[in-house]
Amino acid sequence: xxxxxxxxxxxxxxxxxxxxxxxxxxxxxxxxxxxxxxxxxxxxxxxxxxxxxxxxxxxxxxxxxxxxxxxxxxxxxxxxxxxxxxxxxxxxxxxxxxxxxxxxxxxxxxxxxxxxxxxxxxxxxxxxxxxxxxxxxxxxxxxxxxxxxxxxxxxxxxxxxxxxxxxxxxxxxxxxxxxxxxxxxxxxxxxxxxxxxxxxxxxxxxxxxxxxxxxxxxxxxxxxxxxxxxxxxxxxxxxxxxxxxxxxxxxxxxxxxxxxxxxxxxxxxxxxxxxxxxxxxxxxxxxxxxxxxxxxxxxxxxxxxxxxxxxxxxxxxxxxxxxxxxxxxxxxxxxxxxxx
Ligand code: SAH
Ligand code: SF4
Numbered sequence: 001x002x003x004x005x006x007x008x009x010x011x012x013x014x015x016x017x018x019x020x021x022x023x024x025x026x027x028x029x030x031x032x033x034x035x036x037x038x039x040x041x042x043x044x045x046x047x048x049x050x051x052x053x054x055x056x057x058x059x060x061x062x063x064x065x066x067x068x069x070x071x072x073x074x075x076x077x078x079x080x081x082x083x084x085x086x087x088x089x090x091x092x093x094x095x096x097x098x099x100x101x102x103x104x105x106x107x108x109x110x111x112x113x114x115x116x117x118x119x120x121x122x123x124x125x126x127x128x129x130x131x132x133x134x135x136x137x138x139x140x141x142x143x144x145x146x147x148x149x150x151x152x153x154x155x156x157x158x159x160x161x162x163x164x165x166x167x168x169x170x171x172x173x174x175x176x177x178x179x180x181x182x183x184x185x186x187x188x189x190x191x192x193x194x195x196x197x198x199x200x201x202x203x204x205x206x207x208x209x210x211x212x213x214x215x216x217x218x219x220x221x222x223x224x225x226x227x228x229x230x231x232x233x234x235x236x237x238x239x240x241x242x243x244x245x246x247x248x249x250x251x252x253x254x255x256x257x258x259x260x261x262x263x264x265x266x267x268x269x270x271x272x273x274x275x276x277x278x279x280x281x282x283x284x285x286x287x288x289x290x291x292x293x294x295x296x297x298x299x300x301x302x303x304x305x306x307x308x309x310x311x312x313x314x315x316x317x318x319x320x321x322x323x324x325x326x327x328x329x330x331x332x333x334x335x336x337x338x339x340x
Contacts, residue, residue, distance in 0.1 A: 078325030109160025269310035
């Protein structure tokens with residue numbers, strides 16, 4: 001008989017599983033506490049349970065964990081974790097220190113099917129969706145490895161398009177706020193712009209922050225670099241952003257990857273400012289991270305600063321996101337599963 005992964009069960013399912021074994025109700029909250037607060041790696045570690053109880057449970061169930069294949073530290077403090085999943089696939093998470101914040105960037109899929117031209121994850125294709133517990137396990141495992149430091153923020157911005165894995169991502173968001181006690185204000189979902197799912201998200205999951213990867217200001221250019229734009233063109237995307245309910249006093253983040261000669265002119269910057277002017281928002285400018293086989297280049301420094309200046313002059317909050325973790329290939333768009 002195949003053993004049941006306790007992390008794959010919702011609290012409700014855990015309750016029915018335990019009552020099916022003849023165990024009283026309070027065991028469920030004990031188990032939840034040991035798995036998610038105390039981060040027990042095995043049933044054996046749950047010392048609040050008697051030995052016979054642990055043995056009985058251990059025959060029927062187990063606690064999954066991610067296997068750490070590699071942990072790389074960048075000279076700028078960023079760390080990359082390479083994990084192996086139960087089926088041998090691999091994913092990456094990136095830990096980014098920034099002042100008082102310690103942000104973990106988690107993956108939601110093995111690879112990505114969205115095919116954005118400037119993104120290595122997209123170039124390497126799609127393997128499969130992650131399960132909710134595989135998304136949450138990245139937080140649990142890294143949290144354990146970096147003790148006594150504590151993760152303060154979560155961004156769903158690693159490998160994959162979160163909203164293409166809607167059911168598991170919404171379940172993972174509920175686990176983050178409900179079981180790991182992470183505030184919804186500290187969680188950000190980043191999307192390439194799946195309008196339908198974007199608007200469904202706040203109905204199906206805790207309301208979290210939203211980052212939208214805009215990356216172009218005309219449909220022609222966006223069609224070229226992000227195929228999703230053919231389905232949901234810029235106007236539709238902006239309308240959806242306008243409707244999106246954010247946590248109080250929060251703004252949408254627009255990510256804008258600057259690509260030399262493609263989307264980096266002053267005219268682009270002006271169009272960008274006017275596209276987002278009625279949306280409470282800020283812009284993160286990300287100079288393209290080049291990778292082997294990348295057909296684009298990042299713009300020269302001066303153009304990047306010029307672009308930012310046009311935005312600032314138009315009253316837009318615009319930050320240039322210094323790429324972190326370049327030396328360990330942990331920067332945006334550079335995450336890639338281990339070759340198998
Ligand atoms: N799929 C989601 C989240 C993962 S991608 C999304 O697209 O939003 C996270 C961010 O990395 C996106 O903003 C994307 O535009 C950016 N990105 C992808 N490839 C990049 C590259 N080569 N250089 C810089 N940023 C990149
Ligand atoms: Fe997928 Fe995001 Fe990369 Fe596009 S940018 S291919 S959506 S991971």
